[in-house]
Amino acid sequence: MKLLYWFSLILFTAHSTNSQQSVDQLINPELPSLLEMYRFLHANPEISYQEERTSAFIAKELRSLGFEVTERVGKYAEPHRISYGVVGIMKNGNGPTVLVRTDLDALPLEERTGLQYASKLRTKNDEGEEVSVMHACGHDIHMTSFIGTARILTKLKNRWHGTLIMIGQPSEERGAGARAMLNDNLYTRFGRPDYVLALHDNASLEAGKIGLCEGYALASVTSVNITVYGVGGHGAYPQTTKDPIVLASQIVLALQTIVSRENSPLDPAVVTVGAIHGGTKHNIIPDEVQMKLTVRAYKEEVRKHILSSINRICDGIAQAANVPADRMPVVKVDETEFTPSTYNNPELTHRLTATFESVLGKENVVKLDPVMGGEDFGIFSIDNTIPLCIFWLGAVDPLKIEKSKKDGTPLPSLHSSQFAPMSEPTIRTGIKTMTSAVLELMKSRDERILRDSFGE
Ligand SMILES: [Zn+2]
Ligand SMILES: [Zn+2]
Structure with a gap:
């Protein structure tokens, strides 16, 4: 043998x-x-x-x-x-x-x-x-x-x-x-x-x-589009407006707490706001701000958690600012370009x-x-x-x-x-x-x- x-x-x-x-x-x-x-x-x-x-x-x-x-x-x-x-x-x-x-x-x-x-x-x-x-x-x-x-x-x-x-x-x-x-x-x-x-x-x-x-x-790669609505007006009278630029700024910073505070450090994930556009002039508070995000993760449950947190944070910040119910932020996941x-x-x-x-x-x-x-x-x-x-x-x-x-x-x-x-x-x-x-x-x-x- x-x-x-x-x-x-x-x-x-x-x-x-x-x-x-x-x-x-x-x-x-x-x-x-x-x-x-x-x-x-x-x-x-x-x-x-x-x-x-x-x-x-x-x-x-x-x-x-x-x-x-x-x-x-x-x-x-x-x-x-x-x-x-x-x-x-x-x-x-x-x-x-x-x-x-x-x-x-x-x-x-x-x-x-x-x-x-x-x-x-x-x-x-x-x-x-x-x-x-x-x-x-x-x-x-x-x-x-x-x-x-x-x-x-x-x-x-x-x-x-x-x-x-x-x-x-x-x-x-x-x-x-x-x-x-x-x-x-x-x-x-x-x-x-x-x-x-x-x-x-x-x-x-x-x-x-x-x-x-x-x-x-x-x-996995998930593209997310967010529209933060406000109530526009004169830059000198912010009390008459709901400023979407301030709201969007708060949202950007709060989004960074998803990975650092809500997610296990042992599960890699990234939330990047790659584009933010709003406003036209120094003294106008605009009606809306657009943001484009990329979300990265390995595990599907991590990705799902991040997406639900993005929704929750956007809603929570708009509510805290007393944005009218019909002007709440809209979060859209671009499913056509999602890759696992x-x-x-x-x-x-x-x-x-x-x-x-x-x-x-x-x-x-x-x-x-x-x-x-x-x-x-x-x-x-x-x-x-x-x-x-x-x-x-x-x-x-x-x-x-x-x-x-x-x-x-x-x-x-x-x-x-x-x-x-x-x-x-x-x-x-x-x-x-x-x-x-x-x-x-x-x-x-x-x-x-x-x-x-x-x-x-
Ligand atoms: Zn390539
Ligand atoms: Zn390639």
Whole structure:
């Protein structure tokens, strides 16, 4: 028995090293055309809700690899919008169904990277204003890694079994695309996955490295609009008015006590008032003030508590000021752009950590803290009933990180007009990790039997 164990261990180790070599060997010849694709996607970005050409590009690439492709998948809450979701299916015998997602959209931002292939494009936003467009969140890196992964997996069909679903998701930056695709019966039309995977580039992690975060990884994002009504009048006679600017100021400060006084310090949460607008002139007390808030939390009960507290505080402050009953503040939660928190299934995250360590070396796989940023990717887990994992892909030149640590030079963050990922090692690592993640989850039966034989 012992002998058999060691024999299979040697066989397995040799096999997995060879496998990795073959993934590397398969990536090398693809890289020049993929880097060219990256530069093209980078120079041709489209903002959320407008990903028509980008989605057609991804659909064409998947189709050329033999995927069964459906375009324009998705239904937004606003019926006039077209959803540019792409679904590519590759069936390869019996086995699990794995979904790999890339996002497609860019941001309304003027690029200031100075790169040769920098975007110079301009477009019209929802309000009809002309805006610049830039892939400042690295979704072009995601798409290139995604196509690279699809190319390698189609060449390695003898190494995996099951159904691979590769989707291009629109409008991530508006928190609307994932929900739109599910609203269009994504899982009933194309199959419910057993695992859901994505990667996101990271603006403070070295290219060549991968970061994982187990459990809650990104926060839920809730946009809240508040209108504080008053009774306007002359600035010199405040006694004849109900001043909404004073009320709004009290509300802003009171809102800060929700997280600090009502919420457990062990449950992360943020309430930020990001916009406040009211009034026109020095000596006029206006009739109303508008406020825009973002609320972040991991746990749903924390989010619900914060939202009910916002209502209670607004009402309480208006009542204390004796605002007429028909002029009470109105609090509206913008449900169309709400995204739940992203929870990385711990078991799946452990499994992928081990896979990435064997592929990249332990030193290149780091554990990262959760962030209060948001993503709509978590929606694909259907309330965490499907194991999901999104991992961070290092995108920064290691020399720049070293310099930043030494002299404090700030690194451009995601959504910065100067964010310029180090394309080659980042895309290579993106393909290597996503390919190995899919192979791990869909590996051939003989490999599974081999692993089972030594108790994994
Ligand atoms: Zn973003
Ligand atoms: Zn992003």
